[in-house]
Amino acid sequence: MPTPTVVPFPAALRTREGAPFPLAGATVAGDADAAAELSRLVRARTGIEPARAASGSIRLRVAADGPDDPAAPESYVLTVEEASVTVTGADAAGLFYGVQTLAQLLRQQEGAWVLPPVEIEDAPRFAYRGVMLDVARHFFGVQAVMSFIDRAASLKCNHLHLHLTDDQGWRLQLRSRPELTARAAGTAVGGDDGGFYTQEDYARILAHAASRHVTIVPEIDIPGHTHAVGLAYPDIAADPVLTDEVRADAEAAGAAVPVAGQPYTGIAVGFSSLRIGDARTDAFLADVFGELAALTPGPYLHLGGDEALGTDRADYAAVIARTVGIIAAAGKTAIAWHEAAAVEPLPAGLVAQYWGFVTPSPSTTAARASSVILSPSDAAYLDMKPDADFPLGLMWADGPTSVQRAYEWEPAGLLPGVEPGDILGVEAPLWTETVRTPADIDALVFPRLAAVAEIGWSPAPSASAARTWESFRARVGGLGPLWSALGIAFTASPEIPWQSE
Known part of the structure; x- marks a missing residue:
């Protein structure tokens, strides 16, 4: 599959084998603030309003300091599988940033909104x-x-x-x-x-x-x-x-x-x-x-x-x-x-x-x-x-x-x-x-x-092999529909290969 449309590019991103996660019928569980932010972004991008549930198929959580949890401030781990999505932030900021990445990953496939199967481990370079x-x-x-x-x-x-x-x-x-x-x-x-x-x-x-x-x-x-x-x-x-x-x-x-x-x-x-x-x-x-x-x-x-x-x-x-x-x-x-x-x-x-x-x-x-x-x-x-x-x-x-x-x-x-x-x-x-x-x-x-x-x-x-101008311009081009959905009146620079829906 092509490199997912994510900007800034994560510290580590691995595409996975398997089918994408379907957004239709997805439910969201976990941190209330993160769930509200995800709902805002998903609604703007797709018109879909994910329902809240006690144990949803999209799980949003702040780390509990377990062995598999992110450690650096503002960091997060994101996993998309066919049946579930999990975003774990080292702190509330990390979870917020993981949600932003999740919204960027949304794409249409055969007329349905999906999330591609990926694993992301991410943390900022500069404070x-x-x-x-x-x-x-x-x-x-x-x-x-x-x-x-x-x-x-x-x-x-x-x-x-x-x-x-x-x-x-x-x-x-x-x-x-x-x-x-x-x-x-x-x-x-x-x-x-x-x-x-x-x-x-x-x-x-x-x-x-x-x-x-x-x-x-x-x-x-x-x-x-x-x-x-x-x-x-x-x-x-x-x-x-x-x-x-x-x-x-x-x-x-x-x-x-x-x-x-x-x-x-x-x-x-x-x-x-x-x-x-x-x-x-x-x-x-x-x-x-x-x-x-x-x-x-x-x-x-x-x-x-x-x-x-x-x-x-x-x-x-x-x-x-x-x-x-x-x-x-x-x-x-x-x-x-x-x-x-x-x-x-x-x-x-x-x-x-x-x-x-x-x-x-x-x-x-x-x-x-x-x-x-x-x-x-x-x-x-x-x-x-x-x-x-x-x-x-x-x-x-x-x-x-x-x-x-x-x-x-x-x-x-x-x-x-x-x-x-x-x-x-x-x-x-x-x-x-x-x-x-x-x-x-x-x-x-x-x-x-x-x-x-x-x-x-x-x-x-x-x-990072993805930190090139050619990679960046392609990834930014993929954000055009999301930015438009969010009401951002961006300049469609001819330097960028902008994607349509």
């Missing part, structure tokens, strides 16, 4: 498998974020990095600093409407993410990307630094240059900064990151730190050190874009998120951090155009990023000095300068997120 959504350039409401979480989790991504603040707007209510959402949340790129999450909204997002085994990583970007802060608290914001590049970006976009105290709706970067060394700025940082830590159950807070071109180098090092200290004191681990790994002395425990190219600059200092998340912009940035004529996206990261380019990079060895054990994981960011609707999100994210998801979950190409 951190992330995707980022920028809600600052354009704002997306709670339902859109929850749908994005569902889509990411279906590909076994387990972290959602929310870029909550930027020059164009502040998107999270903080009771310690109410002016941020009162004065700095109303606009977006191009003059579009802004918005923000109340603390109740944020709690809903967190709860939904937890139900999908996704950890929210909130980002408050400092000391640059802070023009919006100046609308609310002008005493801690420096005047915009209007370089030739900023003026050129404004002219090319037909937009105004940034002006202190006025909302900014362009897409230039690097012009804003906080006033470093001012006691009022220190108090602001303590309030913001302290309250953010109290609101966020996950272990990570992201402090940004990128493109702080308007900040003196010594001031930059000082504010990074201070903010990492505030985050650590709140019991969290700080993540920052890789520029922060250049500061002296390097703050202990800092995780660097690398956003340079697949071929790094010799001056890259990300290896100095305690661990690294890899997001090479010319391969993993989902906001890059998939081809030059695509109506959405940008092209600054070495031109368009095809699906093949998104797939054919390897984390190990990408950064000199970063050993495999230093890699926390990978992340695919989506910046939203050109993204205005949930359909726009889908169009840029799918199918390229599947490429990065496979890099984060599956064994390295050297350890």
Whole structure:
């Protein structure tokens, strides 16, 4: 039989002899949450609603630490036979991921829905498998974020990095600093409407993410990307630094240059900064990151730190050190874009998120951090155009990023000095300068997120014969009907041999 349509590809997959398992008349037993998720996926894909039963033909369970149970966190074992299906997760997350794989295996044979006979033993390569959504350039409401979480989790991504603040707007209510959402949340790129999450909204997002085994990583970007802060608290914001590049970006976009105290709706970067060394700025940082830590159950807070071109180098090092200290004191681990790994002395425990190219600059200092998340912009940035004529996206990261380019990079060895054990994981960011609707999100994210998801979950190409571009493109092509059934408005890239029902 052909290689089953599974993305990311499992650690071990063996096809079995025998007849497939027929879905008609199947009953589901076991873990209630997993059964509900399987029913949702099966109903969307086939229109069939499997019945619940005390001892069903599809058995879903979390391991009881027996000798045949999976051991690694998030791992699972899946077996399909003619008369039964069993999915056993090492934990609730592993069972959830096994259910996602089971839904991908569904296919039609002679007019009936079946599951092919297989044995799968699966576990993730990296602990951190992330995707980022920028809600600052354009704002997306709670339902859109929850749908994005569902889509990411279906590909076994387990972290959602929310870029909550930027020059164009502040998107999270903080009771310690109410002016941020009162004065700095109303606009977006191009003059579009802004918005923000109340603390109740944020709690809903967190709860939904937890139900999908996704950890929210909130980002408050400092000391640059802070023009919006100046609308609310002008005493801690420096005047915009209007370089030739900023003026050129404004002219090319037909937009105004940034002006202190006025909302900014362009897409230039690097012009804003906080006033470093001012006691009022220190108090602001303590309030913001302290309250953010109290609101966020996950272990990570992201402090940004990128493109702080308007900040003196010594001031930059000082504010990074201070903010990492505030985050650590709140019991969290700080993540920052890789520029922060250049500061002296390097703050202990800092995780660097690398956003340079697949071929790094010799001056890259990300290896100095305690661990690294890899997001090479010319391969993993989902906001890059998939081809030059695509109506959405940008092209600054070495031109368009095809699906093949998104797939054919390897984390190990990408950064000199970063050993495999230093890699926390990978992340695919989506910046939203050109993204205005949930359909726009889908169009840029799918199918390229599947490429990065496979890099984060599956064994390295050297350890798996299925980790090839030809295998991947065929397997992703088989997911088209499932994605359509789930309402994912993916881009039917000509690189992929898409299958019909």
